[in-house]
């Protein structure tokens with residue numbers, strides 16, 4: 001059974017860390033995982049054509065430029081042929097013009113996910129993680145703005161699930177518990193295969 005698992009979650013929820021744990025766990029079992037970090041795939045092209053210097057600069061580009069990068073990335077990821085693919089991405093991007101969908105219909109059609117997993121964490125945990133991450137240039141946020149992001153994520157999660165007719169799973173990434181979160185995802189996905 002081929003899996004294309006889209007892992008989403010608002011910035012600071014700890015997606016990349018959980019994805020790393022997940023790769024590690026599978027590796028110990030002798031299993032290979034192909035990961036597509038959507039932002040990284042987009043950044044390669046963004047650097048080349050728009051002279052963008054960091055991943056946090058991309059969402060400041062005009063929407064039509066972001067759309068081009070987004071669809072090019074979908075085409076690239078669409079060509080991955082492995083049996084177990086993780087796409088680390090976002091349900092929406094916080095742009096100057098508002099929340100913009102990270103997985104619009106054309107992207108979902110290209111990726112054809114078999115599962116969508118939303119990583120979740122309490123707003124104060126996310127806020128603290130954002131404040132302590134010096135490697136990123138995040139927009140200032142508050143507990144209230146994070147609550148808004150969380151509800152946008154839930155709405156778009158079910159919209160995406162409906163569109164691609166695949167299950168939507170919500171996994172909590174508690175503090176210092178990213179390995180449990182990774183195990184929770186794998187447990188939910190282990191089936192007859």
Ligand code: AMP
Pocket residue numbers: 011038039040042055056058059066070088089090093101102103
């Ligand atoms: P991340 O490293 O996960 O924080 O993602 C970095 C950046 O990549 C985001 O801020 C967006 O600008 C871009 N990005 C990631 N996934 C998508 C997507 N599905 N659609 C559009 N932009 C995306």
Ligand code: MG
Pocket residue numbers: 015016
């Ligand atoms: Mg990330």
